[in-house]
Amino acid sequence: MFNKKLKLNLYVIASLLFGLKTYIIYRFLFNISLENAMQEFILFINPFVTAFLVLAISVWMKPKKQLRFIRWATLIGTLVLYFNLLFYRNFGDFLTIPVFFQGSNAADLGGSILALIELGDLLLLLDVALVWYLSRRDHLELTVSFTRKKQLLVFSMSIIFLLGNYILAEIERPQLLQRGFDREYLVKNIGLFNFHIYDIIQQSRSQAQRVFADGNELSGIIDYVEQNTTDTEQTDMYGIAEGKNVIFIWLESLQTFVINNTLHGEEVTPFLNSLIDESYYFENFYHQTEQGKTADSEFIVENSLYPLPSGAAYFTHSSNAYHSMPQILDEAGYTTAIFHANNGSFWNRNSMYETLGIDHFYDIDSYEVNSQNSVGWGLKDKEFFEQSMKYLTSLPEPYYSRFITLTNHHPFDLDEEDATIDQFDSNSRTLNQYFQTVRYLDEAVEEFFDHLKETGVYDNSIIVLMGDHYGISDFHNRAMSMYLDKEEITDYDHIQLQRVPFYIHVPGQEGKVISEVAGQVDVKPTLLHLLGVDDSNDISFGTNLFGPNRKEFVALRDGSFITNQYIFTKDSCYDRETGELLGNENTGRFGSDEEVEESACAPLIEKVQEELSYSDRIIYGDLFRFHDFSN
Ligand code: GP9
Ligand code: MN
Numbered sequence: 001m002f003n004k005k006l007k008l009n010l011y012v013i014a015s016l017l018f019g020l021k022t023y024i025i026y027r028f029l030f031n032i033s034l035e036n037a038m039q040e041f042i043l044f045i046n047p048f049v050t051a052f053l054v055l056a057i058s059v060w061m062k063p064k065k066q067l068r069f070i071r072w073a074t075l076i077g078t079l080v081l082y083f084n085l086l087f088y089r090n091f092g093d094f095l096t097i098p099v100f101f102q103g104s105n106a107a108d109l110g111g112s113i114l115a116l117i118e119l120g121d122l123l124l125l126l127d128v129a130l131v132w133y134l135s136r137r138d139h140l141e142l143t144v145s146f147t148r149k150k151q152l153l154v155f156s157m158s159i160i161f162l163l164g165n166y167i168l169a170e171i172e173r174p175q176l177l178q179r180g181f182d183r184e185y186l187v188k189n190i191g192l193f194n195f196h197i198y199d200i201i202q203q204s205r206s207q208a209q210r211v212f213a214d215g216n217e218l219s220g221i222i223d224y225v226e227q228n229t230t231d232t233e234q235t236d237m238y239g240i241a242e243g244k245n246v247i248f249i250w251l252e253s254l255q256t257f258v259i260n261n262t263l264h265g266e267e268v269t270p271f272l273n274s275l276i277d278e279s280y281y282f283e284n285f286y287h288q289t290e291q292g293k294t295a296d297s298e299f300i301v302e303n304s305l306y307p308l309p310s311g312a313a314y315f316t317h318s319s320n321a322y323h324s325m326p327q328i329l330d331e332a333g334y335t336t337a338i339f340h341a342n343n344g345s346f347w348n349r350n351s352m353y354e355t356l357g358i359d360h361f362y363d364i365d366s367y368e369v370n371s372q373n374s375v376g377w378g379l380k381d382k383e384f385f386e387q388s389m390k391y392l393t394s395l396p397e398p399y400y401s402r403f404i405t406l407t408n409h410h411p412f413d414l415d416e417e418d419a420t421i422d423q424f425d426s427n428s429r430t431l432n433q434y435f436q437t438v439r440y441l442d443e444a445v446e447e448f449f450d451h452l453k454e455t456g457v458y459d460n461s462i463i464v465l466m467g468d469h470y471g472i473s474d475f476h477n478r479a480m481s482m483y484l485d486k487e488e489i490t491d492y493d494h495i496q497l498q499r500v501p502f503y504i505h506v507p508g509q510e511g512k513v514i515s516e517v518a519g520q521v522d523v524k525p526t527l528l529h530l531l532g533v534d535d536s537n538d539i540s541f542g543t544n545l546f547g548p549n550r551k552e553f554v555a556l557r558d559g560s561f562i563t564n565q566y567i568f569t570k571d572s573c574y575d576r577e578t579g580e581l582l583g584n585e586n587t588g589r590f591g592s593d594e595e596v597e598e599s600a601c602a603p604l605i606e607k608v609q610e611e612l613s614y615s616d617r618i619i620y621g622d623l624f625r626f627h628d629f630s631n
Contacts, residue, residue, distance in 0.1 A: 017127035019048030046191035092473035098311020213621030231547040239532025245461035253471025256499035271446035285502035295347035297468035304540030306615040327357035340404035341379035381444035428479030467500025519554035573601035
């Protein structure tokens, strides 16, 4: 039919299609915040720039290879986008190399992943299908032997596009690549694919850091810690729990917004609410985790170090030297044990627990798990506590024990017979179900308290409870704003939603509600203080929460921070209690960096960065291997 073949440059068509698709994903499937027209523009161009950069490589190939290259590049590119999308739906964040290589975890995600897949996702394959279809039509001339001149022209064009993109990004966000701790900024300015390349370079650099690290680096860090975070002052709380057992309950995905709150006129967490009256309860306690989620929360609490900016130290730095709370308690005569009814390999716990000096790890193999007594991620929490009792009561005292719960985990599935509160009614199935599994967790903890009392363990122990990290990501902001009866979830609200419950329950003591801000990094020095265990040689970034010289800020991993007066996040400074934006009232945003400098938060912005980077240097350089903590 066609005598003359129709000439089309497939790499151009594929770049346009792939660029457009990527833009649609950025704009409508990821929840990327855009503050001005420039950001909109950069977000629009960067997908095309990247697609062109990659697909234009094909002009250097022989005609036959060009088609194959374009087909596979669009398919692989789509898969990269899609894996990011699935990850984003769960964690509101982008994949990084370390997270990707935690593949064993992804396998265990099972039900969670299925819940994240949507039928409409198939549409993402449209352009790939079209490219494959076109490339098989022989009446279209899609491949050409390009002249050297044309090749060089196409190459120069891709470089000019890339530079243009980068320059715009630098204007919009000075020092973007140096300050790369915020993944969203990176993705929206240079695109997801360039972000991945950036991430690969960062990771290799951090590997090199260990090789070149030397012990002298520690002295500066020790000076900082002594001046800023250490509070060795003894208070009347020192040693109040001396010789007692510690029972530490890790409350999976539990956030503070449900505490003392109601749904359909009912208390969501009746037991945890009542426990406030008999505990030291920290109402402004923030989780400080990053991509390592539960593993990060454990890492922070056990070491009083910050988690890594990407990946989980549990995976990437499990053979480092640490000076963990279990190690310190072990020296003070404690037995240390962890209870968690999941595979021991999840989050690389098996090896990390050994590194941290934990004596016993009761993982899934210690439990009777069957289809009747499990839901979602595995053994139901009530069963978990009940089955744990025989192990707990057999431990030599005093012991430090941690119980990591599981039922209140995304996707928050629960058997009907276990649901004792109705679901919420919103567009988010996740949030709707969350209240039911939270209530279940509340009941499970109450039952655990009963077991502890029945066996007499209770009287000789202190019981600590902590939420590990958020359960409801920003992806559910619409539904969340409905529940909280707010017009929208602002950046300020986002930070306040990072509060998780923290209780120290000392049987026989009244306790009180403590409103000063606190974070997970403070748990280690606080517990050691209550147990009367000397930690004056420790190098840690937290401060004893009962001491007079508390550090003034709680740093979050992305550089946001909270003080008793202020909250700083995304370049804006807010009054902590009212949420009022301090600074530019007209625009509701700070216009320039100078204005940020003048804001009330300014004196701490650098300091928080400094502290985070000290913690990173300890971990990346494995610096504790050079230090003797015993003197
Ligand atoms: C897995 C459990 C959940 O063992 O601790 O981990 P998370 O997904 O919350 O990090
Ligand atoms: Mn968790």
